[in-house]
Amino acid sequence: MKPPLLGATLLTLTMSAGSLAAPPLPAEHLTVESLPPNNAHRIFVLDDGFLNEIDARVHLFDGDTYRRLGQIDAGFNPGFNLSPDGKTSVVATTYFSRGSRGTRTDVVEFTNNTTLSIAQEIVLPSKRAMTLPTYFNVAYSADSRFLYVSYVTPAASFGVLDPAKYSVLSEIDTAGCVLVIPSGPTRVSSLCESGRLLTVTLDTQGQEASREMSDAFFDPDKDPVFVQGVPTTDGFAFLSFLGEVHEVDFSGVRPAFREPWSLVSAAEKGDLWRPGGQQIGAIHRHSGKLFVPMHRGGEGSHKNAGTEIWVFDMKSHQRVARWSMSMHKLAPVLAVQVSQDDAPILFAATDRSDVAVFDALTGHLRHVERQLGQTPWFMLNP
Amino acid sequence: MRSIDHWFEQSARSLARRTSRRSLLAALGKVLTGAALIPLLPMDRSYRVQAAEPTTGKAATPAKTAGRKAADDPMNCNYWKYCAVDGFLCSCCGGSSNSCPPGTTPSPITWIGTCHNPTDNRDYIVSYNDCCGKVSCGNCECNRNEREKPMYRPSRNNDLNWCMANADSNYHCSVSVILGVSEK
Numbered sequence: 429m430k431p432p433l434l435g436a437t438l439l440t441l442t443m444s445a446g447s448l449a450a451p452p453l454p455a456e457h458l459t460v461e462s463l464p465p466n467n468a469h470r471i472f473v474l475d476d477g478f479l480n481e482i483d484a485r486v487h488l489f490d491g492d493t494y495r496r497l498g499q500i501d502a503g504f505n506p507g508f509n510l511s512p513d514g515k516t517s518v519v520a521t522t523y524f525s526r527g528s529r530g531t532r533t534d535v536v537e538f539t540n541n542t543t544l545s546i547a548q549e550i551v552l553p554s555k556r557a558m559t560l561p562t563y564f565n566v567a568y569s570a571d572s573r574f575l576y577v578s579y580v581t582p583a584a585s586f587g588v589l590d591p592a593k594y595s596v597l598s599e600i601d602t603a604g605c606v607l608v609i610p611s612g613p614t615r616v617s618s619l620c621e622s623g624r625l626l627t628v629t630l631d632t633q634g635q636e637a638s639r640e641m642s643d644a645f646f647d648p649d650k651d652p653v654f655v656q657g658v659p660t661t662d663g664f665a666f667l668s669f670l671g672e673v674h675e676v677d678f679s680g681v682r683p684a685f686r687e688p689w690s691l692v693s694a695a696e697k698g699d700l701w702r703p704g705g706q707q708i709g710a711i712h713r714h715s716g717k718l719f720v721p722m723h724r725g726g727e728g729s730h731k732n733a734g735t736e737i738w739v740f741d742m743k744s745h746q747r748v749a750r751w752s753m754s755m756h757k758l759a760p761v762l763a764v765q766v767s768q769d770d771a772p773i774l775f776a777a778t779d780r781s782d783v784a785v786f787d788a789l790t791g792h793l794r795h796v797e798r799q800l801g802q803t804p805w806f807m808l809n810p
Numbered sequence: 811m812r813s814i815d816h817w818f819e820q821s822a823r824s825l826a827r828r829t830s831r832r833s834l835l836a837a838l839g840k841v842l843t844g845a846a847l848i849p850l851l852p853m854d855r856s857y858r859v860q861a862a863e864p865t866t867g868k869a870a871t872p873a874k875t876a877g878r879k880a881a882d883d884p885m886n887c888n889y890w891k892y893c894a895v896d897g898f899l900c901s902c903c904g905g906s907s908n909s910c911p912p913g914t915t916p917s918p919i920t921w922i923g924t925c926h927n928p929t930d931n932r933d934y935i936v937s938y939n940d941c942c943g944k945v946s947c948g949n950c951e952c953n954r955n956e957r958e959k960p961m962y963r964p965s966r967n968n969d970l971n972w973c974m975a976n977a978d979s980n981y982h983c984s985v986s987v988i989l990g991v992s993e994k
Contacts, residue, residue: 434926476947478951479946479948480945480946480948480950481945481946481980481981482945482946482980493935504980505971505981524978524980527945528944528945528980529943529944529978529980530978532978532979557961557970558971558973558974558981559961559968559969559970559971559981566884580964580970580974581966581974581975582919582964582970582974582975605962606961606962606964607961607962609921613934619960619961619962620962621962621963621964648959648963652959652960652963653960654960655961655962656961727956727957728893728894728954728955728956729842729955729956730955730958731896731953791922798869
């Protein structure tokens with residue numbers, strides 16, 4: 429056994445010799461990252477940047493590695509959507525020539541989702557609807573032939589764009605009905621203040637061929653629906669302020685309305701449990717599970733974030749789970765999105781700008797990404 | 811067409827408000843009780859009181875200041891006139907509850923709501939205008955939505971950027987301007 433002092437001396441000498449012998453770090457080459465291969469748990473998080481609203485952006489976030497993968501800039505008060513094949517992001521936005529002021533330019537920007545570079549743009553008339561992001565501010569036809577952009581000046585209309593030739597084809601007046609709900613290759617529906625849907629059918633050149641007004645499917649005075657639809661297997665579900673679920677089948681020639689059902693029992697309705705927030709539902713379409721941020725509140729609370737997420741079975745209309753956010757020390761939830769794979773995860777954006785990642789099958793909280801942007805209000809996944 | 815009627819109605823109200831009080835009252839005849847009540851309207855002079863709780867979240871609830879004090883405080887989200895404001899309070903951005911900050915421009919179009927004033931127990935018709943032309947103020951975010959309706963009812967919607975028709979359509983902050991007393 430060596431004396432301790434001798435051992436320490438030998439160790440120091442050995443380490444010094446090693447340091448002297450190690451080669452220096454090599455010179456580095458500055459490169460640009462490529463995106464890793466796509467996966468089902470990737471999500472686009474639209475941050476409106478409300479505190480400095482000319483600087484919205486879309487964060488691309490990986491729900492498995494919990495890493496930010498990149499960013500798409502989004503200008504002022506943007507709309508956002510993905511192409512049906514998920515390969516392209518579209519941002520419908522506005523820029524001012526001198527940053528916060530000056531000449532207004534409305535534009536749709538196409539971003540290649542494998543490089544996050546802007547591939548093309550289409551300049552719009554200065555009519556784009558400046559409002560909160562939904563699926564229906566800007567949207568593709570099912571076959572990607574057309575791209576529709578909602579206009580409000582405040583007169584309501586929509587633009588029909590050609591995303592292959594990057595041109596504006598037409599403007600369709602909607603008689604006060606708003607937003608663009610695409611169905612099939614040539615139909616566009618808009619929500620009307622009477623509670624009806626206006627459906628415009630286009631010809632192959634993107635011009636109006638016909639229009640039809642539906643019956644009212646909700647009462648806008650007694651129980652309005654949120655304009656944020658939730659994609660179903662054959663259309664969209666529209667949730668009402670008081671918790672009614674209006675499923676609209678958009679697969680046919682004209683919208684078909686299923687019998688509404690309620691998220692809340694009579695007792696829960698009495699306790700003022702309601703859906704609320706910005707993106708007020710998400711459906712895992714294969715399993716038919718609906719996730720809704722719910723809160724307790726009265727008149728005027730429809731934008732309040734959910735203190736709980738309730739999970740429903742779309743077939744039985746039964747609630748199958750109830751997840752408390754406070755249990756996880758999470759702030760109330762403003763927006764939800766779910767991946768569509770067989771091991772789905774639920775993304776929940778809180779009103780404190782965190783995004784929580786849950787196992788959508790069990791409700792197990794896997795991760796909380798703090799401050800994923802300033803105001804994450806809308807999330808999409810391919 | 812009903813919607814278009816709403817828009818014309820709103821524009822008429824807005825124009826009336828910007829031209830003269832007499833013409834405004836003529837336009838609003840049925841919903842206002844008359845000029846005799848105008849002197850009763852409260853004036854906003856208490857700018858030095860506690861500001862609304864700054865928030866970063868869109869759906870932040872109104873500040874939790876003690877109820878009555880907050881309801882009287884134009885720099886607090888719970889101020890009675892802000893019952894359907896979703897945006898930044900101009901009171902906290904260099905303006906007041908009924909004036910835009912220096913260098914900004916009021917939106918000529920707007921939407922109309924009704925708020926209850928607990929001080930005199932009256933309901934007032936208010937015009938929610940945006941102040942435009944500078945980037946969002948970012949101070950005193952306020953998100954209240956009493957009787958607010960979705961975008962398909964634009965005359966009752968606060969999600970739309972009401973600066974949309976301004977020459978400079980950038981949104982800065984929101985005001986709540988009394989138009990008159992609402993008849994019961």
